[in-house]
Amino acid sequence: MRALSLSLRCVLSLTCAGLLASAAQAADNKVLNLYSARHYQTDEALYANFTKQTGIRIQRVDADDAGILARLKSEGTSSPADVVLLVDASRLWRAEVDGLFQGIRSPVLEAKVPAQLRGKDSGQGSPWFGFSTRARMVIYNKQMVSKSDVDTYEKLANPKLQGKLCTRSGSHPYNLSLFGAMTERLGAPATENWLKGLVANMARTPKGGDTDQIKATASGECGVALVNSYYLARMLRSNKSEDRDAVEKIGYLMPDQSGAGTHMNIAGGAVARYAQNRDAAVKFLEYLASDSAQAYFADGNNEWPVVKTVKITNPALDSFGAFKTETTPASVIGMNQVKVQQMLDRVGYK
CATH class of the missing domain: 3.40.190.10 (Periplasmic binding protein-like II)
Incomplete structure (x- = not known):
């Protein structure tokens, strides 16, 4: 009777297929x-x-x-x-x-x-x-930048790196989360000033994904970049000669090991x-x-x-070694994203 009733309803309804699918799913419950x-x-x-x-x-x-x-x-x-x-x-x-x-x-x-x-x-x-989880790492061209100049997120805004920094879009979720974490660490005014420094240090307008940042840093177009760890790990495990050549030219590190830890x-x-x-x-x-x-x-x-x-x-993960990670709750970082986007707009971070 239930099947007959459902069939009659389908005659009168534009959602017949959906009703039948829901009924089949409810009967099975294995999907x-x-x-x-x-x-x-x-x-x-x-x-x-x-x-x-x-x-x-x-x-x-x-x-x-x-x-x-x-x-x-x-x-x-x-x-x-x-x-x-x-x-x-x-x-x-x-x-x-x-x-x-x-x-x-x-x-x-x-x-x-x-x-x-x-x-x-x-x-x-x-x-x-x-x-x-994935770490927001710093990579750098070993011929252009010293490790000690990029071992914290804050140092990426130092004027000595002018014309050397590369990132993907500031509004990409990976960066919004990092910037949300920095807002929690530094407070909004200091974070906005830091973001201004990042914009001033850009080697190019933010573009591409994290793999693009790795390749651009290896080629010397960028001196330093932000990347998610699993992109770098993927290249470290790659059998492609171009990937191996790229990673040989860069250094990489987990930032803020003496401070709040890596995001x-x-x-x-x-x-x-x-x-x-x-x-x-x-x-x-x-x-x-x-x-x-x-x-x-x-x-x-x-x-x-x-x-x-x-x-x-x-x-590849083992090669990164043990490192200190931040303890800010992910939900708190997420809550900062609206505030962060407003800061990005004000400082002109594309």
Whole structure:
């Protein structure tokens, strides 16, 4: 009778396909709808392993962070999303503020994911959890710049580096997160003055991605640049001769080892606000905190796992050595992004 009733409704409704799909999914409950900003080939094995362990099939929609947030907003209560994966603290915070996630309580996640790598618990549980981290590193051309002149983020604004600094767009989430962390460390006035110094030291108008910054620094177009660690690790592990030649020409370091520590950005996940498969979604997030999944992040995509007991066997990550990391909560860094964007506009950081 239910099937007949649903069929009659479909005759009268423009959403027939959606109703039938929802009914089939509810009957099965073995499908998880994933919206992912992670575009890494190694993640295919990550997802396949989850299906093998649980029997839950993953249906994935891929887009960048901004595209996923826009889609969730436009879909509203009709969104099929169960889990959302994003690759930046500022985007996770924005989705939290916009009410696109639902808080969850999970003893597994709360035991494994450090408190500073979770969203703010407002009484309903954490709205998101970080599962891997990346360092915002400094690289430099060894023939043009001395290591001691670039071993802190603040030194990048020193006039002696005029005409030597390269970055991607200041408004890119990776930089927004770093600048949000600096705002928390220095205060807004000092951070804005620091950003002015960065603009004054630019070798070129900000452009390209982090791999482009590495190559431009190796070629001598730039003397120093900011990059996320997993881009550099990827080149360190590459068999391509041009990649090997590039990394031989640069030095790299984790900034602020005598101060607040190196800024760490995160990739994280959440249960979508209108998830129809909530239990499966929580199970998937708990799986991402398992030792096997955390090993995929480290060995497959050159990210540091958030679960500290997981053994890392990635030689590129090992080559970075032990280093001091910042302790500012990712949610606090995200909260600063609006203020940071206003500062970038005032100082002319493109």
